[in-house]
Amino acid sequence: MKAISKLKCSTPTSPLRSSPYVPATPASPDIPSPSSLLDEFTKFCYQSDLPRAIKAMNAMQTLGIHADCITYSQLIKCCLARRAVQQGKLVHQHVFSNGYQPKTFLINTLLGMYAKFNLLNDAQSLFDKMTERNVVSWTTMISAYSNAKVNDKALSFLVLMLREGVRPNMYTYSSVLRACDDLPNLRQLHCTIGKVGLDSDVFVRSALIDIYAKWGEMQNAWRVFNDMETGDVVVWNSIIGGYAQNSHGVEALNLFKRMKRAGFPSNQPTLTSVLRGCTVLALLELGRQVHVHILKYDPDLILCNALLDMYCKCGSLEDANSVFARMAERDVISWSTMIAGLAQNGHSREALQLFELMKASGTKPNYITIVGVLFACSHAGLVEDGWYYFRSMKHLFGIDPVREHYGCMIDLLGRAGKLEDAIKLINEMKSEPDAVIWRTVLSACRVHRNVDLAAHAANNILKLDPQDAGTYIILSNIYANKQRWEDVAEVREAMKNRGIRKEPGCSWVEVNKHVHAFIQGDCSHPQIDEIRRQLNRLIHRLMQVGYIPDTNFVLQDFEGEQMEDSLRFHGEKLAIVFGLMSLSKESTIRIRKNLRICGDCHLFAKLVAKMEHRVIVIRDPIRYHHFRDGFCSCGDYW
Numbered sequence: 001m002k003a004i005s006k007l008k009c010s011t012p013t014s015p016l017r018s019s020p021y022v023p024a025t026p027a028s029p030d031i032p033s034p035s036s037l038l039d040e041f042t043k044f045c046y047q048s049d050l051p052r053a054i055k056a057m058n059a060m061q062t063l064g065i066h067a068d069c070i071t072y073s074q075l076i077k078c079c080l081a082r083r084a085v086q087q088g089k090l091v092h093q094h095v096f097s098n099g100y101q102p103k104t105f106l107i108n109t110l111l112g113m114y115a116k117f118n119l120l121n122d123a124q125s126l127f128d129k130m131t132e133r134n135v136v137s138w139t140t141m142i143s144a145y146s147n148a149k150v151n152d153k154a155l156s157f158l159v160l161m162l163r164e165g166v167r168p169n170m171y172t173y174s175s176v177l178r179a180c181d182d183l184p185n186l187r188q189l190h191c192t193i194g195k196v197g198l199d200s201d202v203f204v205r206s207a208l209i210d211i212y213a214k215w216g217e218m219q220n221a222w223r224v225f226n227d228m229e230t231g232d233v234v235v236w237n238s239i240i241g242g243y244a245q246n247s248h249g250v251e252a253l254n255l256f257k258r259m260k261r262a263g264f265p266s267n268q269p270t271l272t273s274v275l276r277g278c279t280v281l282a283l284l285e286l287g288r289q290v291h292v293h294i295l296k297y298d299p300d301l302i303l304c305n306a307l308l309d310m311y312c313k314c315g316s317l318e319d320a321n322s323v324f325a326r327m328a329e330r331d332v333i334s335w336s337t338m339i340a341g342l343a344q345n346g347h348s349r350e351a352l353q354l355f356e357l358m359k360a361s362g363t364k365p366n367y368i369t370i371v372g373v374l375f376a377c378s379h380a381g382l383v384e385d386g387w388y389y390f391r392s393m394k395h396l397f398g399i400d401p402v403r404e405h406y407g408c409m410i411d412l413l414g415r416a417g418k419l420e421d422a423i424k425l426i427n428e429m430k431s432e433p434d435a436v437i438w439r440t441v442l443s444a445c446r447v448h449r450n451v452d453l454a455a456h457a458a459n460n461i462l463k464l465d466p467q468d469a470g471t472y473i474i475l476s477n478i479y480a481n482k483q484r485w486e487d488v489a490e491v492r493e494a495m496k497n498r499g500i501r502k503e504p505g506c507s508w509v510e511v512n513k514h515v516h517a518f519i520q521g522d523c524s525h526p527q528i529d530e531i532r533r534q535l536n537r538l539i540h541r542l543m544q545v546g547y548i549p550d551t552n553f554v555l556q557d558f559e560g561e562q563m564e565d566s567l568r569f570h571g572e573k574l575a576i577v578f579g580l581m582s583l584s585k586e587s588t589i590r591i592r593k594n595l596r597i598c599g600d601c602h603l604f605a606k607l608v609a610k611m612e613h614r615v616i617v618i619r620d621p622i623r624y625h626h627f628r629d630g631f632c633s634c635g636d637y638w
Contacts, residue, residue: 253281506594
């Protein structure tokens, strides 16, 4: 047995069984022979029987026996599949036991295991001890640091790799591109890739497009895509996804059509990106067509979540509820999306009820979930509920409040007229309030006509964002409501001197798969004359039942009829009338706006919905308004 204990086996020729030197003397019947022990170990590894494989491995270590690299890699895969960290470390200890020197292939497999377990210190320690490192070793470490967002380490490893004379391959560059944390690094790396001739590789091109899209550099992303004929769906997915993520929904959808015409089959990543494009444009009907494509697949969780998000943000809670109810699996993103969707569409109490169901299901909320919950409280005026969730989020869920949570609470307090409490909460923030926080205060000041605090909020915004046109407009409007025309003129003069122009209000309505845009004062629509005639007739009918244009929403010093005329042709009114003219009685009129809906248009939409027996849905940058039977889902609280 002393001879057996000193045995070290060489790598066998068969991947299923090692062939160590076995002495001629038969082993004791009570102790398994080395060959039978190896057979058992190999069998357990390939059967993914982790407990027995580890037990056999421990016996092998006692006898000084080692199996082949392929069998160990199979065991490591089993550890990864079961998230068995401690057993994985035991494999590491075993393959280096008794003076055995595993091949580079096996060490790389161990490196990959530590990387996937996110044990970067263990990976680094093992890497440092390697006597031979090949391109896989370096790439594994670069990928590990890139995935962990330790970008400086990933980039420094690339430099060290080049210094050691190891040539990066397409996987190396694909990994390190994700670590580019500024544009100069990205451009330099892009040049290097071009010099070594890897810019034509599918994975590298895809990674380049992804990182340019991440930085909002869609022109460069397009050049990478368009420089050569694209022969792989991975590259198509990257460019479509890039446009969708940067809110260029039209370009994303046009590329999807071009991809289909070119004969490339769509897959789940493609459809996820196309759904994002539909979400950006609020194109419900097109989103439903994409849903039909999805039915051909066995949809994964990511795709289901994208579908759920699309329906919520296109204002169709019926479809969203249907998708949510049928989901075989739900994660925190599924629940958070549905909670936020209910809140944005005016169903705040239902959102809070769903939050309780989420907790009961055992799914732990994250910080985005709480943002949705606080948003629901804010848009329903539930001050006490909001304070409860805000004050208890750390204790109940281990979530520290961040700027988004403070923003929701400040919005809640501002809407409720508790402006002093809002300012007090701003002073309690651990970080400095950003322009979004102060814009929230400014909007509350407009509703509650607090001129002094409005000026203070506006000054803070303009310190952070001197070119913010919206701040000048809201402040001007607050002064106009108080008829402080000299102050209005001063604000307008400041805008003029700084070259700042108000973003024109624009409303879009989808009719027969075409999107029609309406801007106040713009006469480019081919049917604009007829639309205006119909609008005038409709306003005349509404006035007969009590509609009076709310001139508080006029931003300029007009008089009487001039003030009413400036309200008459707001984009959402034109879009509503065009929808009435073009869509069947059963069809919902769905409108998207780039600015928040004004009070006069809100009243107009309620009255039209009642008089014409229609459902009108208007999405502004903050939320949805569902108008039906003379009521709005927001309860006139927005």
